[in-house]
Amino acid sequence: MLGSRALLIVNGGAPKSVAPGESHQGVKVVSTAGDQAVLELSGKRHTVRVGDAPVSVGAGGGAGKGSRIVLTAGTGGHFFTPGQINGRAVQFMVDTGATGVAMSAADAERAGINYKGGQPVQMSTANGVTQGFRVKLGSVRVGDVEVYDIDAVVSPQPMPYMLLGNSFLTRFQMIRENDQMTLVKRF
Numbered sequence: 001m002l003g004s005r006a007l008l009i010v011n012g013g014a015p016k017s018v019a020p021g022e023s024h025q026g027v028k029v030v031s032t033a034g035d036q037a038v039l040e041l042s043g044k045r046h047t048v049r050v051g052d053a054p055v056s057v058g059a060g061g062g063a064g065k066g067s068r069i070v071l072t073a074g075t076g077g078h079f080f081t082p083g084q085i086n087g088r089a090v091q092f093m094v095d096t097g098a099t100g101v102a103m104s105a106a107d108a109e110r111a112g113i114n115y116k117g118g119q120p121v122q123m124s125t126a127n128g129v130t131q132g133f134r135v136k137l138g139s140v141r142v143g144d145v146e147v148y149d150i151d152a153v154v155s156p157q158p159m160p161y162m163l164l165g166n167s168f169l170t171r172f173q174m175i176r177e178n179d180q181m182t183l184v185k186r187f
Helices: 105-110
Strands: 006-008 016-018 027-033 036-041 044-049 055-058 068-072 080-085 088-094 101-104 119-125 128-142 145-155 162-164 172-177 180-185
Touching: 006 027, 006 036, 088 105, 101 105, 105 145, 119 145, 145 180
Parallel strands: 088 162, 101 145
Antiparallel strands: 006 016, 027 036, 036 044, 055 068, 068 180, 080 088, 080 128, 101 162, 119 128, 128 145, 172 180
């Protein structure tokens, strides 16, 4: 945010200061307030807040058929992104050190996942070994890129974030440039 203007980076291009009512490369700034902006893209409105990791998707070919995700590092250099598990909204933090998608039991319940029906497993965490559950997620979506049959683990311990780990990430070629990560779907 720059006063009442939004600083937009579209498809990894150069940043552009855009006032409400103006557009830049197909992205219209509808309004700004404090640390957030309402953007319109292809007729859909999105609210973006400073510090969120914006997501832009390209090279698609129809709803649910995207193949490219671009994430921008947030505070502390971490990549955060909104997403969906089985159609339910979640917030992820990308973690290349996590074997699979990882979440707390509370997060699993909010996402409607029957984790107690999963396979019991011993999990090694930063706080020691704990009992968890291995489950299969029907779908995981970030932007308009959706992948299916993703392995996940559910921990009884609270976790500050839902981790987007390698069971999702290995379906993509990962390119890291400065504070930007691009995930290109492997076919």
